[in-house]
Amino acid sequence: MKKETPRSIPERLHKERIRLPHFVEEAESAGPAMVWLTIIVILLPYIVFLTMEIGARIIDPPILPLRPPWAPELRSPYPPLTRYAWTGDLKRIARLPYYDKLIEQSPFLPRYTLRITDEWGFVNKPTGQPPRPIDEQHDIILTGASYMAEGSTIEHTFASQLTKELGKSVYNASWPSGGPVTGMIHLLTNPQFFTGKADLIILGIIQRYLYGYNFNEAFEHIAEDGSILPSTIPQHPNRQSLRDYPDWRNTLETYLESTSSIRAWALKAGQFLPPMAFDRGINTDIRISWLKDIPHAPILFYPADIASTFHSYESREGDKILEALIRIHQRCQTLGTKLLIVIVPDKYEVYRDHLNPPLLPQRNPLLHERPTHPRRRAPQVLVERLQEQGIDAIDLFPTLYDAQFHPGETKLLYWVDDTHWSDAGIAVAAKTVGNQIQTLYLQ
């Protein structure tokens, strides 16, 4: 057996590695003209691309969509007065032509969401007038995150459906990209936007957001007695500035991509390239499963969302959530506004009995989360605790769970290629919430 000694390593390693310089020598033997030709030929398409990218931005600088000059300098979830199509998560994360075909055959038509924003940058029909405080025209304000904000069209948002149910106009002040109370805090801390004269504020929260750390914003902005902490009223301007967005690097990347002059061309050419999974060094573990009794329904889940449904009230710091909501409620009472809290279940909770094969939660290796099996759903416990405190709250889980068994219900209540609820789900939920509002406040 050959003996190895540490001393002999460098020479051997040098031999192991020697191939590359040798390689370079061979490449250099081609002569300078050929080498330069190679560089130019390989780089030519890239240089054309780069020149087009830089040139297009110099000729027509597509700075971030600016606010109209009359708009006050407030943050907004979207740039005001825009309309554009948006796709479900799955279409966004993968280039999957065959999946598109499947979806087209599916009766559960997912969608391009057509999103329209008003003068304030929220998902509402524009009024065509300079923005005025929203409570001048609306008695009921809806806020929350993406669940509350979006529908396939402006007529199908939760706010529009609720308007139909109640016969009263509901303003959609939901903040899609934020946390569960981002929209609420924006509402309570910006007197130009909301003076505090509404009859009712509805705060919708999705089950998977019910973790104590998601409610820090409430503690940062609202004191124990329900007063607004002075230092935190946002004063930073937003115009032409990337800094206002908390994650400016992400925003910059997305901005550059979305304003790219060659991207439209690349998207067309991309059809001829092999499909690919989305990968940017981010773990986007997805699961596509089939609904047992419903044909043509491949349905998308995220393991982290599934795991969240197994977390108990205590493990989510439920009392911290309760305390945050109590502060918000106190603020609303001071303003003379009623508050209704609506908890929305996740897709997995509603459809887990239909899954074939069944999905079980996994531990998230990054967070070391351990799913436990709570005897009662955390939202149910939270709703009870809120009611004990005299705060009106509804858990939509029973409504949506039962709705899937309605004899007339042929549509899925959640999008198959996205985690959000579909127009059908929104309609069912709006009916329940509408009835509840009628009995609680209007009769």
Next chain:
Amino acid sequence: MVFSTYIFLFVYLPLTLGVYYLLPFRMRAFWLTLTSYVFYGWMRPEYCTLLAAATLLNYYCGKRMVRAQTETSRKVWLTVAVAGSLGLLGFYKYAGMFTHWADTVAQLFVTPANGVNVIPILDIILPIGISFFTFQAISYPIDLYRGDAEEAPDLISFASYISMFPQLIAGPIVRYQWIAEELKFRTHTPAKFALGLRFFAHGLAKKVLLADMFALAVPLAFCEGQPTFELAWIGILGYTLQIYFDFAGYSDMAVGLGLMMGFTYPQNFNSPYKSASITEFWRRWHITLSTWLRDYLYIPLGGNRKGAARTYINLTIVMLLGGLWHGASIVFMLWGLWHGLLLASERWLEDKHPLKRMPRPLAVACTNLLVILSWVLFRAENFRMAGRILKGMFLSFPTFALGDALISPGLLLAIPIGMAICLFAPNSWEISPKQTPVLAMRDAAILLAAVTAVLATASTPFLYFQF
């Protein structure tokens, strides 16, 4: 930052390289360090401190070690440097796992007061590439101690060595002694640049056109409940191809970028799926890691110099730790153990080993099967999942139907083609470095397709995507 993104290809890279070529040589190390820190800290700037800590620790320990008068103090400085780097790696990579284990054990005896855990679990987000740059950093004091390398000339060039963006986050693991000379002086020739372009184009294409495509097959086996025979095999073959093209593609890009800046990095992959034994596989797969483990772990443990039994034990220990290096979990350790035992068995039986007695094509097939089995463990997050895949692969009957699986015929066809590429095609190091107009046009087409794929990967149509 990731290579296959718009911001890297169209903003970071032209700026970095453009300024690099305009600067005089002595400024280039500084520029390289600066841009590498931007590259590393793009998403999480706070983790740049880890990079700086590893740099300062190893640089100063190295300095003190060279100036030390006695052997004891040399050893002390070596220990400080190695222990410090390993401590950094240990804390950021393994603290979560160990607290989790401790909590699991504690819960057997104590009911948690808060209903969740007895021992608080440390939730640390793994700093990207920490395994790579700590290993790279450790090589410096050891090389110095062994007299295999000279002291780094100054802090900036040492910092540029640790942080060099081409290979910072996914290898190859470059040892200090390998590029010590190039840090002091290196040439920047058009030939190197042209070769670098070719490596980069091929690497990017491997990553975005091949690896990301095969990635689509993986969830068929790994994200469902019990996969069928077909889905289990499609999923694991997809993963086998994905991990190779992803990793080899990244290494090619790193080598290419290095060449564009005058550095010559070592080869990291040499067609590993052509191996006819596990020993050969480890000479071809992630070569810079396996040689690192050999020289800085296996040989200090005694290597094969302490008798046959110790050799087998050493091999197993090294591979077990190698598994742990890949990820903080028991499945990675088991993956390492599997490879360690296979290596030890080959060492033990030598020519009598079944793989050695088979005709080469059969031996290659059997080796690949053993490797594929190990990838089941590597990809599965837990034993239950690994068990389901293995059950699908070996304990169920083919149904000759894909059922409701979401798989395109194109992808089905791509898997055997991908396997054929791995088994028969020359790798990037075997392709002739000759330059001809036809080859240049081929590489231009490859780069164009890869860049188009990066641009065409759907991201958001607008500013927001964290719904």
